Amino acid sequence: MPDLIALRDLALSTARRVAPELARRTGGLLDTATKSSSTDLVTDADLWSEQKIAELLHEARPNDSIQCEEGTAVTGTSDVRWVVDPIDGTTNFVYGHPGFSVSIGAELDGEPAVGVILDPLLGDEFAAALGHGATRNGQPIRVSQTTDLSAALLATGFGYQPERRRRQAEGLVEILPRVRDIRRMGGAALDMASVACGRVDAFFEKGLAPWDIAAGKVLIVEAGGRVCDLSGGPTTGDFVAAAPKGLMSELLSLLRSVDAASV
Numbered sequence: 001m002p003d004l005i006a007l008r009d010l011a012l013s014t015a016r017r018v019a020p021e022l023a024r025r026t027g028g029l030l031d032t033a034t035k036s037s038s039t040d041l042v043t044d045a046d047l048w049s050e051q052k053i054a055e056l057l058h059e060a061r062p063n064d065s066i067q068c069e070e071g072t073a074v075t076g077t078s079d080v081r082w083v084v085d086p087i088d089g090t091t092n093f094v095y096g097h098p099g100f101s102v103s104i105g106a107e108l109d110g111e112p113a114v115g116v117i118l119d120p121l122l123g124d125e126f127a128a129a130l131g132h133g134a135t136r137n138g139q140p141i142r143v144s145q146t147t148d149l150s151a152a153l154l155a156t157g158f159g160y161q162p163e164r165r166r167r168q169a170e171g172l173v174e175i176l177p178r179v180r181d182i183r184r185m186g187g188a189a190l191d192m193a194s195v196a197c198g199r200v201d202a203f204f205e206k207g208l209a210p211w212d213i214a215a216g217k218v219l220i221v222e223a224g225g226r227v228c229d230l231s232g233g234p235t236t237g238d239f240v241a242a243a244p245k246g247l248m249s250e251l252l253s254l255l256r257s258v259d260a261a262s263v
């Protein structure tokens with residue numbers, strides 16, 4: 001079995017190799033294109049970051065599989081698969097707005113085992129390995145222990161398809177009056193890091209991709225949180241994260257009632 005600490009440290013050193021360049025290029029002149037819709041952006045910096053990360057991981061561990069957001073894929077022979085978002089929160093990145101990150105997760109036999117999320121602008125480094133806890137800049141972190149949904153600060157995000165956005169906005173009309181407040185920061189990976197360190201009390205979003213989730217899931221679980229889908233089962237693209245006791249069951253009931261009403 002691979003050493004999870006070594007995998008975590010490789011993810012960290014790899015993310016550190018691209019973060020300074022992303023901090024330098026954010027908000028600058030970028031070659032920008034769209035993907036699944038006119039709001040779904042990709043830049044030359046996403047592609048540069050992805051290529052660099054994939055190269056470094058492959059160099060260090062040539063037998064591992066790699067899957068990246070912008071299409072880079074390596075089929076390896078080991079039981080490790082890296083799942084990479086070279087820039088999560090690309091819209092923030094394009095505008096020079098804080099809230100983008102580099103997200104590198106590693107799965108062992110298909111199960112999330114390592115997660116690293118780096119915030120190039122704030123300089124925050126979130127890292128976790130299964131069974132070894134979660135840290136922010138080397139210091140242990142814990143999810144918030146809030147149990148009262150009406151006093152909870154929630155983070156959420158919106159997909160790129162107009163119809164999904166409409167339903168997500170309709171859901172917020174019901175949710176907002178029942179919670180302390182909502183944050184839409186624009187980067188799912190950092191939203192998950194925010195749950196892990198208690199900077200928000202919970203996060204939910206429908207329709208996330210594997211690279212949005214891979215690293216954040218390990219961080220949250222290792223920080224004492226729970227991650228599931230709307231039915232309380234293992235998360236697919238539908239993602240709910242909070243402390244396991246109190247807040248989670250109340251939040252799931254609210255999200256289910258809203259989902260049934262808005263789909």
Ligand code: IPD
Pocket residue numbers: 041069085087088089090091156157158159160185186187188189205207208209212
């Ligand atoms: C997106 C961001 C955004 C979330 C979207 C993601 P990208 O990732 O994380 O916050 O709401 O669902 O697709 O496209 O910036 O890498």
